[in-house]
Amino acid sequence: MHYKKIGLIFLIFLLSSIGSVTFAFLYPQFYTLNLQVLAQTPQDSIIKANDLVNQGIEQSEKSQFDTAIKSWQSALTIYQRVNDSFSQGTVLNYIGLAYRNLGQYQQSLVSLQQALALLKEGQDKVAIGTTFNNLGLVYNNLSQYEQALDFYQQALAIKQEFNDRRGQATLLNNIGTTYRNLSQYQKALEVYRQALILFKSVLDKSGEGTSLNNIGGVYDNLGQYSEALEVYQQALNLLQDVKDKTGEGTTLNNIGVLYRNLGQYSKALEQYQQALEILKQLGKRPLIATTLNNIGEIYDLQHQYETALNYYEQALKIRQEIQDKVGEGTTLNSIGAAYRNLGKYPEALKVYQQALAVKTEANDSRGRATTLNNRGNVYLDQGQHAKALEYYQQALEIYTEVGDRPNIGTTLNNIGSAYLQTGSYQRATEKLKKAIEVLESLRPGLSDANKVAIFETQDYTYRTLQRALIAQNRIEEALEIAERGRARAYVELLSKRLSDTSDPQPTILPPTIKQVQEIAQTQKATLVEYSIISERELFIWVIQPTGKISFRLVDLKSLKTSLQDFVSNSRTLIGVRGRSLAIIPKNPNELNKNQDIITRKTLENLHQILIQPIAKFLPTNPSSRIIFLPHTSLFLIPFPALQDTNGKYLIEKYIISTAPAIQVLDLTHKQRQKVSGVGALVVGNPKIETQVSRKYGLTQLDGAEQEAIKIAEILNTKAILGIEPTKAAILQKMPSARIIHLATHGLLDDVQKLGIPGAIVLAPNGKDNGLLTAKEILDSKLKLNAELVVLSACDTGQGTLTGDGVIGLSRSLITVGAPSVIVTLWKIPDTSTALLMTEFYQNLQQHSDKATALRTAMLTTMKKYPNPLEWSGFTLIGEAE
Template structure:
């Protein structure tokens, strides 16, 4: 069955990825199958005119003439009500909602989708019900309400499968793939997109195939495989041009610009973004205009042109605030904060990054445990940049609260999950205040332990650049140390066998990750009998040098006193008890060691 027979303006997504950007862009799909032609007599003539107007409104939507389409759909709806054509009425209500979604008016979109859904349930229009469920999901996805979006997609999927509508199934798989990508799970996204493409190729709809190719390109982008990504985007652009898909052309140009930016080909990136922006302005697609402004800001930031970058970020932020795109707001606030930080405007950067974190954390209620972790992994650089800004202003204690804030709530919610479903929901909905220095000091006192919290911060190339370490004593005294992780370059030859991604397009792993992997290998290869003479201690000593030596003078001298390590990222895999000092003594010989996921 052709795609047009399941959906009228049903969502297929094509999207871009830049600086952890997760905003997706909309493609309205082909229209519902042609409605029967009626004889031009009396009421039947009016019904035929209503259908003709609907077809015209759909064509206007397809051309990006959204305001004209709304006016045409309104006239068609009036006529459909007059003649009592309830099926056509449901189609028009659905399509009006889609236009409002494209225009970023989500409350209006939801209002019309509710009307369409109620009507389609009354007349038992199974395909129409599935279509409206998917469009509900699309709106909630635009609003970054991912649990709601996923729920609607999962409701729609068995309906289209039961109706044997492979094209509709492909649409849902596509939207779910984009949702996974937004949640920072690109491998799941890629699999979903590839399944959708195989279904669409059976239908032979070039327009839909072009969108599927763009989606696969973006998944490869998220995986760091840039050459693969560019190849799929170019295939998508060729098809969009062939079928005269104006919206697809504009979006794919923005996608291609993101790849050129990552390849540091900034003139090509700007040119591609400008071409995409021109198309989106003509169409009035506010979501994509905000996306293009955000990305242009990032190119100028990378070029050191901060005033221009900030101007573009402000324009993007204004649009995203107006249409309620919270995920996009979080991204733009992060990018703006980074530009201010690099420009040396530290107080302004701090204020902007705090605002970005507030928006980011508002995305989390209702997400599953896995999704809470993955979406924070995706945006964690906001916390890193803010920590760097605070350290630069000689405010290490405030930086500690930010480091702790970035990990604490997820673990509180995980603990709640172990209590009961009711407790999980209560904690999910509750606005837990960020930890204060007094809270952290109180924990150290109550535990009668020395707390050691680590935070890995990244540079502008997303590589580990420095390690921040705070030591909180039971007395409440707090000390701060910083380690330059670039020093590991001199140790690279010892880590080559443990590096991943060195010979591929994928982003190479940081040397610290390889060091942690190598240190664990040193232990496991000698099991089950480990003694100081048997363990290959070079990597374990190097980790001791990085993690313990900078704070050794701050740790208790009594081996019975507790030291609680709070790791970060790959440091969770560090075998702390087995770390070896210059005298070949294990750390466990000198301290009573515990670890925790967060101070709170």
């Protein structure tokens, strides 16, 4: 007689951050064994034992694990009576897995160790290998990853001996999950890919779907969202084809988690709701609970805390009913977070205490540490620093014991923050430096996109350390940390492109103060670096060409809003709608007087915050250069248009350019030395593909066409217009050009939903829609030899604002070889653009300095079009010469 096999199960993996928890699915798998019937066993006992085993399996599938254990224990008694060691070992495997599902890991280990001893007596290698795997699963749950890997490897060796490719694939999936828990993401990917190949070789579509889900999960962890979405979609298609509804529901959940991480909450909810409907039909209560928890988290993130609590309570009820201790603790943590967000600290602490008890009972070390961290956060919110430190220290000890480096870094950050609040600045500095060391150790080997994403999660630590250092008047050291915490992925990518070595990860250290001073001297410019520390504090450093460094702390409390909102509101007040269109009066010579007053006052306010505090450190010679190094939202500031109280624009006083980091300036300067292109490539008013035109509301730009013709004449070339500038044609011409000018639409959108926004609109060729995206530029083998790329189009200077700078078109173009890029911060009218660009190129013919040429063009344009929106939206990024 054959016995049912317990199907695939899913482990809920807890991801912790400074103050919240999120949930995602992984796919560890276990094996079960077919019980063999011995001929000498009395028939009635066999039938009864068989019935009990099958009854236990049915109960287990309904998540009735306690009842299932009783059924299996009754069957075990029969097998003991007839001295059937193999069947005893098999049933003990079932019992061990049931205890694991209940979070009773020690009891699970006892049952599985007993099973192993019995099965070794019979020397059944297949059964022994199965038990090794199941032991590995439990040790993985206990965060004892080395022991887990040891058992998995023993099981894998047996599967290889018997050439069981499906079994090998299953083991490799479990090994990959352990590497993922250890944050060894590259190893996890390698192993998951091996599993995928093996599942394909045995035509196991569900297994393929499992491996693809796991691969997607790693990409999601790394912030490589485009790759994650792609493989999740492959998994979903496969699982739907084979009607694996459980796998389908799980994959939808994973896609939901991905959208959650992208901040696309409505899409996340849509995926979760689809998953919930499928899982309810299947009666998969553990997965239903997880999905309800995920939905609750989305409402929590949208500040709909009462709705979030409703979903959390539904999830909690199920998890308590099925005695899922690990899941119960996770949901209690979620409820605690909601109460904390509501400012209900006593309720939060009470729920966290319950979560702690449950996690302790379940021997969930990592979950216990997360709960301790969360309790510490509540005490820190209330200013109870000693208690916060006590809980953080306990969490740190656990994370250190299990080797969880990301959370070691997070907890060290929390400890540093607590010391900072108590005025223990030196101790705060020590802990925060250790946190940065740990967090930076996670980055080697990651892709550029992964580094950007992981930097964003770690940005808070760099900013907190800057505060601690400034509190001790360690101004220069704080500047080093500011540089160390910005544009690192950008710097490393540029360095790799410039490097002559074959090393895929060339080592490039953050700049020292001496190197910063040397860069200022080489640039012959005053460097102004901003760092937004919090809603209330802005740090500004001024590095003069002489090497002198000055510092100012700007108190932002008077703004009564965040600096980000202030910048956004300021742009609206001067006529920029959102992050794109500038509204210009039809007759620029008859500006609305009220709007003129509002614009001037707004630009003065920005000047008051960003320039006035450092004014005495800036040069007085109007031919002096200033390079601004903005931070996050400050990249949206039109620095040339900032006005002092005398009504004088900044561009009238200085030659201005920008860069994302001081070290980037050094690299673009080196990049400038390698320029070898000749001639110019000028594109104007490409034919817009119909669907692109409709989707983005784009029309043909006759003014851009005239602009391109004039500029091409200045540069002694012919403009490429209309249907001619297809993506393929322009990509072919770009590497040989010395100057590239693209007078066309630019899009801010993440056109391909690949995580890197920005696209240049070119002509379609029948094979594509003509959109050249920032990601395509970055991922291609394109190597520019141009000294300058000008994107005379709307929003080309924008993108995703990060600590790594603006992720978009400008970054992509500099990365592939352009040392200087001119972009726009909003849509500028054709007439003023044409004048400014014509003036720019005529000036460039006389001066090799692009920043000087741009300044002169702005001053000329200003005379005819005095509204700042008509001339100040152009920004030079990178090398000026």
